[in-house]
Amino acid sequence: MNVCFALQTGVNSSPEIFSITPSELSFYGKNNAVLTGRNLGHVIGVRLQGDLDCSVKEASVRLNTGASLTFHIPAGDKGRVEVCLLLRDGGFHGNASLTYLSAPVCASIAPDSTWASGKRKMNISGSNLEFAEEVTHSHTNQKVTFSKTDDGASLQFESLATDRDPFSSSVTLRVANHTLACPTAIRYLPDPQFSAFYATPAPDHLLLTIILKRAEELQMAAVDLQVRGVQGGEDLDCDIRKIDHSKGTDFITCVIQSSSDAEITAVKITYGVKTVLLEPSRSFTVHFLLRLITVILVGFTVGGCIYYYRQRITAQKNMSTRDLEMDVRTDIRQGCANRQTPRMLRAKERKMLRRQQEARLAWFQ
Template sequence: MTGKNLHHVTRVRIQGHMECSLKESPVWNNTGSSLTFHIPSGDKGSVRVCVVLPDGRCLGKATVTYGSSPSCTGLIPSTTWASGKRKIKVQGSHLEFVEGVVHDHAPQTIQTNYSSGSLWYHTPLFEHMNQPVTSTVSLRVANQTLACSSQLTYHPDPEFTSYTAIKTGNDLRVTIEKRADKLNIATEEILVFGVQEDNQDVECVMETIEKSNWTDSVICEIKNTPNANIKSVKIRVGNVTVNLDSTHTVLLRLFLLIPIIIIVIVVFLILLGIAMAKLITNFLDPRH
């Protein structure tokens, strides 16, 4: 509450339409020009508010309107990564009254953002997890905690494995390989930068994410840089930051080639064994 000469205010009186529905609340953080007080619970509708002086007089004619309690009916998206900071939109009604969000695995209240009827927040960290875990989400409203009807599922952080960069005219097309997961990451959630030889970052503009059963391809382009050569890429998703360099990519490809090389060697040895067996058989055959 703001006003003038509020130093002597001892409490705030809240009164409904009936004289018997009178409630009072103590004040705190009184600076003389502003003060804070808790609004007690009440029924839907409007009440009159005045400030009480030491002599019992109640001055002022402010009005407070009680609305319906908020409700949380859904979370979009319904998954997040372990490191946190994924933007989650809360679905429900009367969300303008929400003061924060609480996860059952993280005791601190998370700040929310409300604009044009939309409420959203960033997920907190979930430590020491290596498999999907569900977290109950609740809305903090004054002295109440209201649980959402749906839960949020935490998954391990996205895993980016390698990249390739191909020049296309004046642009550099970068394709980043990512292990398939259930996070359903959107292009606007990923930031990619190419790191040049002089260690300067250059933005790689996101284009699309091509999904498959085993590996997803994150595709972006570094625009209008005909002479650009990058030595690595920097990928940011929420609180996750991954650096991939060309050495990592080459080693990964060699590692992926190992099973193929083993198969080729095994097949060669089998064919060699068959050929040797035929040769020995022909050598021992008395007809030859």
């Protein structure tokens, strides 16, 4: 039986329903739903019945302006339900529908850490998150400002501040009168510390490098920061190009589009609700120059050692080559001498024999 056509009493001006917001909701229901229509002044309640429901759910009107009603939609089973308006005389009029869907799911939070002063942009991923009505932190009753995407796949909010760190705060979503826990707790860590900066000029821009300490676990990204360089009394936006993460220290690199030769006198860094004014540090400059000089000296020393070593190797190679050539020449001479000695001996023997024969012949004559 359709509840909206069960009974209609005679009234001069019958109520009509134009819209119900939201028209889709989770099966947990919805607090402070709004119904708009015409001739609503005599309406005292809202009735709902599903296609397969034997019983009728009824919600009382919390606020009636004659043109709109505010009421709580009760929990129900997934599916479509019919809605009609209950009058003081017991009759009901109008005809509209609502659709119950699945409840929100909080799957993860990223990033999963924030600084103690709060206001870090964070993102909840999941499904049906458009039905979430509140986001709460376990360490405070303060309301969290948040926004949703149309597809219900994500929800963005800003972390709340705390006066203690480090610690963890759990996050929950509230849907009607139900609380849903997120599996990821937010870690609260000390605020980051910006220690120094130095500027590198280029023909049409300035390259700024900012040193950030105590930020290893925060894993800060470009979206977390706004950087401006002070040049000639004017604040110039510095476009963050990259953040190099290393143990205990991060290096932020950004570019200021400026052709001026004026010096950068300070850097303003904004994160969350805080703005840090970073001025040039003489000790850092001296330390950087000393390190630069040290690197240059080490480079010259290493280069000299390599040059000397190469020269020595070359000299040894040349000496070895000369010694080898002398040894070869000596061997050649010795070999030649060894080959020529028997010939000389045989020639001398033949000469001696000829002389002896000539002497004998002379004696006989």
